[in-house]
Amino acid sequence: MSPWRHWLLTLRYRLRRERSQIGRLSAIFVADHAGAPMRSCDQALALVDAGLAEDRYALGHGFWRLTDGCQVTLIHAEDLARAQRQSGLSLDAGQHRRNLVLSGLARTELRQRTIRIGEAVFDWHRVRPPCGYLDRVSGPGTAKALGRQSGHCLRVRTAGLIKVGDRVEVSAPARQG
Template identity: 80%
Template sequence: MATWLRWILTHRHGLRRKRGQVGRLSAIFVADQAGAPMRSCDQALAQVDAGLADDRYAVGRGFWRLTDGCQVTLIHAEDLARAQRRHGLSLDAGQHRRNLVVTGLARTELRNREIRIGDALFEWHRLRPPCGYLDRIAGPGTAKALGRQSGHCLRVRKSGLIKVGNPVNVS
């Protein structure tokens, strides 16, 4: 089990933060194309109006790219820990299909805000709930276990390098 997920499972008290508080980037995942396994990265380059370099959406090979694609997707580590605890799912290797895993930020704090991670600036775009495609790739019941509020779409507004461990500043 990943260190960040083990920490969340042992510290499951609510991590509600006020505007301007800082979270942490716990993990970065990319995939070469739709349906390909996610791979963990220590760092990634966020590219304006594209996404993360080498990720399926930045290179135009995402499953939803033409109809509903997101430049960058984000999920809270607390949501992953809850799904693992309640449903016994193993999600620490990127089975959740999200690019960024953050910890220490309340979900509602991201809506209509800018998010700075490392040298990059992101803008919250919309919620990105898990869908049936996730069940086809990661296994039946995964989408339901994560819940309808467990994903966000972000747009890249300023290119830059992001690294696991970077602070996540919301403004």
């Protein structure tokens, strides 16, 4: 391959990677308080520096609220499908205890990214792996089935209404320097 062609292919690959990536919001789940069953919603209001309006963490009733709480949590639909396939567990009714289920973005890096869903804008905060509490609430083996990389914490940067089916846009990472 000529150096010119190699350079062109490399540039094309970099540009494709840096563009925003698009997915869909497949599901929204909230719970009134720690340990309460998750309930599915067609829409939710994201509140700046709080979370989803009807969720336990925005209400101050989450299990980890004092030590390790997240405003909003998400999981990829593809991770849920993998976990269900490998474990035989049913996770469709929110047993994963995550607020948002995103589809079409399974291999997208979320670290240091901004995520727009409907009217709301979120900043990636950190990875949120499942823990032993999940097994107590949703049943033994749930945390192991989901795996260490099956959750992310987000912070609400811009308030707004989000709806199941909304477009999810993950920005390119901010340039350093």
